[in-house]
Amino acid sequence: MSADMRELKIEAARAALDQVEDGMRLGIGTGSTAEEFVRVLAERVAGGLTVIGVPTSERTAALCRELGVPLTTLDETPELDLTIDGADEIGPQLGLIKGGGGALLREKIVAAASRRMIVIADKSKLVETLGRFPLPIEVNSFGLGATVRTIERTARALGLEGALKVRERDGKPFVTDGGHLIVDASFGRIPDPRALANALNAIPGVVEHGLFLDLADTAFVAGDGEVRTFGAA
Numbered sequence: 318m319s320a321d322m323r324e325l326k327i328e329a330a331r332a333a334l335d336q337v338e339d340g341m342r343l344g345i346g347t348g349s350t351a352e353e354f355v356r357v358l359a360e361r362v363a364g365g366l367t368v369i370g371v372p373t374s375e376r377t378a379a380l381c382r383e384l385g386v387p388l389t390t391l392d393e394t395p396e397l398d399l400t401i402d403g404a405d406e407i408g409p410q411l412g413l414i415k416g417g418g419g420a421l422l423r424e425k426i427v428a429a430a431s432r433r434m435i436v437i438a439d440k441s442k443l444v445e446t447l448g449r450f451p452l453p454i455e456v457n458s459f460g461l462g463a464t465v466r467t468i469e470r471t472a473r474a475l476g477l478e479g480a481l482k483v484r485e486r487d488g489k490p491f492v493t494d495g496g497h498l499i500v501d502a503s504f505g506r507i508p509d510p511r512a513l514a515n516a517l518n519a520i521p522g523v524v525e526h527g528l529f530l531d532l533a534d535t536a537f538v539a540g541d542g543e544v545r546t547f548g549a550a
């Protein structure tokens with residue numbers, strides 16, 4: 318990642334930090350932008366801010382522990398005030414594609430448990446139509462072949478075509494924190510994300526998908542010397 322790109326992520330993270338108030342229960346996202354948020358949050362915590370966070374991945378949990386951000390779980394703290402997370406794409410009405418980092422299931426559970434969700438990103442994530450970024454779909458490993466065929470058929474019925482690939486890392490299937498697999502679906506354009514989300518939700522074997530609709534309230538997007546706010550300020 319270039320130094321400029323990292324700077325944009327830090328700017329967006331700082332804008333989100335301004336929304337954090339003392340005593341808040343936070344959902345803490347996953348990915349390189351969310352990690353910049355953890356870093357700026359940790360500085361504030363070291364300076365006396367009192368917050369408690371639910372991490373959306375083991376990777377984020379490890380960074381929080383390393384930097385001294387206090388953690389809890391959704392079992393101990395089932396309602397959160399604010400979740401801050403990155404995204405792979407930000408589309409119309411703050412519809413998102415997430416899951417590039419493989420944490421979409423926990424990210425969606427945490428976002429849904431939060432009163433407010435803020436997305437932080439650099440401007441490369443803004444799109445007019447979702448789908449350029451392959452849609453991550455988390456699936457149970459049992460019946461993988463059948464589930465992939467059903468996803469393919471379901472997508473085709475909605476006019477969506479494209480390669481479906483089981484995600485790999487180091488030549489082996491990528492396994493999520495929940496022990497599932499990820500199928501990346503290269504649809505190119507998803508003109509009706511709601512129809513696709515509903516259809517995917519109905520497929521046995523699909524654990525969750527990376528379409529985040531009606532979850533994000535605000536996006537802080539850094540680029541061209543400013544941080545733009547989308548949605549509720």
Ligand SMILES: O=C(CO)[C@H](O)[C@H](O)COP(=O)(O)O
Pocket residue numbers: 346347348349350351402403404405414415416417418419420421424
């Ligand atoms: O959804 C995610 C992880 O599952 C991330 O938020 C998304 O992949 C963005 O990551 P980055 O900030 O590194 O671009």
